[in-house]
């Protein structure tokens with residue numbers, strides 16, 4: 213345990229969970245929230261409430277920013293540049309990689325120590341073995357804040373580029389939402405014959421569990437970039453075409469699948485129908 217003080221700016225669902233976890237693990241905490249009433253349960257539990265973000269900064273060594281979005285972060289950090297000198301700022305708010313780099317550049321311009329973070333957890337997971345947080349940017353900031361960060365979940369440092377944590381967060385969330393979209397599509401199809409979505413969700417969970425081990429093979433093929441072997445573009449075109457037809461036969465749209473079929477058609481039309489289907493990866497690069 214250190215004698216450091218950690219401020220939490222933002223007491224929404226996530227900021228509250230973080231403040232509670234810090235307290236539960238013996239960290240001295242200061243909290244601030246735009247709607248001051250939300251500080252009450254925290255002061256009752258042992259945190260000190262600061263009336264302004266500047267007061268929170270003055271009382272703390274490390275400032276964890278857990279606000280809604282990039283705009284709210286910049287709105288509150290920019291006027292504080294002088295107050296934040298000598299402190300460690302860790303921004304856990306979800307931002308894009310570009311926004312993370314932008315805030316890191318702002319911090320450098322003002323001589324501030326800034327680390328960008330991304331939370332791969334829901335509030336109830338904070339402090340459990342299932343919680344993982346990604347960090348990138350100033351390594352000295354990561355090292356200095358490590359005692360506080362380590363109690364929130366696995367604390368993975370991704371590298372000096374401040375955008376790296378956010379990039380990985382966004383990539384993993386992209387994969388997650390594509391998977392969730394798959395459930396939505398399957399539920400819409402099965403509902404046409406009276407199967408409840410809850411039952412389809414169970415079926416999808418089992419099926420995805422069985423096929424998930426293939427992902428690592430796909431990754432290896434994509435890394436080699438030769439796209440030899442595996443399931444071909446033409447085979448996959450036929451498969452996706454059948455899925456689209458099946459959906460339409462049931463009176464269900466296939467909006468999520470059609471773009472993939474278009475990419476596969478392009479590959480086939482340009483003589484690459486025999487390549488591994490994951491070669492669509494190459495078509496996604498737009499610059």
Ligand code: FVH
Nearest residue numbers: 222223224225226227246247279280284305306331333334
């Ligand atoms: N909750 C989750 O499951 C996800 C998991 C992954 C990471 N996210 C990100 O964490 C950030 C905070 O999310 P949250 O769940 O705490 O969000 P809310 O409960 O909606 O609380 C939002 C807090 O932000 C404050 N706030 C909003 N706008 C402003 C502003 N312009 N100025 C100052 N504060 C602002 C809000 O204050 P108030 O409404 O209580 O006054 C809350 O404290 C977020 O980036 C997630 O993407 C969570």
